[in-house]
Amino acid sequence: MANTLVVEKAKTSKIHEVDFDNLSFGSTYTDHMLVCDYVNGEWKAPKIVPYQPISLDPSAKIFHYGQSIFEGMKAYKDRDGGVWLFRPLENFKRLNKSAKRLAIPELPEAYFMEGLTTLLQLERDWVPQNPGSSLYVRPFMFASGTGFHASPADEYKFIIACAPSGAYFSGKVKVLIEETYSRAANGGVGYAKAGGNYAGQFYPTQLAVEKGYQQVIWTDDNNHEFIEEAGAMNVFVRINDTLITAPTNDRILDGVTRKSILDIAKSEGIATEVRKISVKEVVEAAKNGSLKELFGAGTAAVVSPIAAFGYQGVDYDLPELENSYASLLKQRITDIQYNRAEDKFGWRYKVI
């Protein structure tokens, strides 16, 4: 396929307008994007074109029925200018898992992998080298087919766009354990990276932000009894010296960072448990001092320590540890991602 991938280069580059020392998250885009169309029952060969607006009929189903999914990855630059991805096949597989649940046709692996690699090779100068920065890579797919009938579209677009990015969170992260709203239903689409899952979180998150929190920790929708995940991160709890995270299910996104962190923790000799975590257990552990850490894990947020959580009107501060699991695990995973350490798991993927 690589031979047939058509590349239309941008006439000029915007790269000189970008201040790589002061990157925000996901708000400047590179010169090119990959575009692939599903028409007449098949995915046509992808093309790389200059980053440009998308033109859609007002009746395109993306506007009406939320048929959209996405992925989030990062390209990392090492000291020698080499560019790397982290477990990209996991993102590809999850994309197709999401596609299936949203009744979107699955994409051939080669279109994703070769399209992605070729695009990143072309955009290599856009991958930042500054510590903590990376090129955020956003593959997404949506219904471009038209009609006001509530049924799956007959045409789709798959696009990969890239944004040189700095940190996702700034400052200390304080979270609110949610007691009223929910992110996902049993038997719903919570395990998919479906657009609609995110829009539904914005209002409850705004309410939490008004109360002084940055993020909501979602709980099950039956009784708000168990901790599930955060807006764009899976959640880890350290009680005494055991690291615990909720099992994935049809409400929780199966995070690539989550499973990588679990593997690294095990290899570091940290006791891990994958089991349901009740809010009650976390609150009691906070009260009796056995709750040592709480952190989020996700591609965008990497490993984000949580400084405090709120529940039923009470705030619980987490201790500030010298040698936290969060800092160790963040070090280890970023060492692999930025090609600073041996990759015994075979997770790194060379782009160029």
Add this chain to the structure above:
Amino acid sequence: MANTLVVEKAKTSKIHEVDFDNLSFGSTYTDHMLVCDYVNGEWKAPKIVPYQPISLDPSAKIFHYGQSIFEGMKAYKDRDGGVWLFRPLENFKRLNKSAKRLAIPELPEAYFMEGLTTLLQLERDWVPQNPGSSLYVRPFMFASGTGFHASPADEYKFIIACAPSGAYFSGKVKVLIEETYSRAANGGVGYAKAGGNYAGQFYPTQLAVEKGYQQVIWTDDNNHEFIEEAGAMNVFVRINDTLITAPTNDRILDGVTRKSILDIAKSEGIATEVRKISVKEVVEAAKNGSLKELFGAGTAAVVSPIAAFGYQGVDYDLPELENSYASLLKQRITDIQYNRAEDKFGWRYKVI
């Protein structure tokens, strides 16, 4: 506002290309649309422009985070060429209820009502007069603001597009009572007309279609114990001579047709109950013969009798009644909508 509503007329009309005797649902669009932009913290005055493609940046949040809502209304033409809407303020209020839940800024009432009326006056020739046909009116709103950060957009578009339409369903409707998948979570966005609610239904509906059903009847996500609603309709059950529908809650759309049907039924002296309906009760009623009718009610589908339902591998046929509630109520509501009868409820709204 009416004075300031800018109208840019289409140079030519597509109306002669349309076969008004063979209209499908929502697949041909009229010559104009209303567009209103939210920028710099406010909704700018709406404009009427020729129906045309929308151009968006690939990072527009509609593609990534599902921030989109819509409404569905119909414009009806009477024998004298008069054009009517049905309770349009209810749709306006629900639009803003949806907007709030999806963290989209609420729209001023005048922008909606005057925009809608002016657009329909301009498109009056597009409103079909054939029995069972109408002009389907689709107001929708979505995030046009950009960024890969999972947070609400700072720009939005509100659009009204119109499609002359025939019946939503063709043939007899057979439904499947869902036991695995769910439409909405407690504390979720099910009560909003959010795009994401529809995409999530497509896959389970496809599975039902493969088994020979047209639609899924959604049940609660805790235990699939209670009947909630169908894809784009609320559901009514007639047991003996009582008409029953589920109470609305945060998982169920508060349908305009549903509440109108309830009012009409009462005024016809039909016993009505708004209460939870267990699947068990419906199955038992089907077995002992007390289940007389099952029908869906919604703007698109009007009143759609259900011929049979499937549950746990068994199909239950509904009897074919001479004088069904469904046919009476459909007659009464469409008589009001098409200005064929007195409107004692004050629901009709004159467009022109």
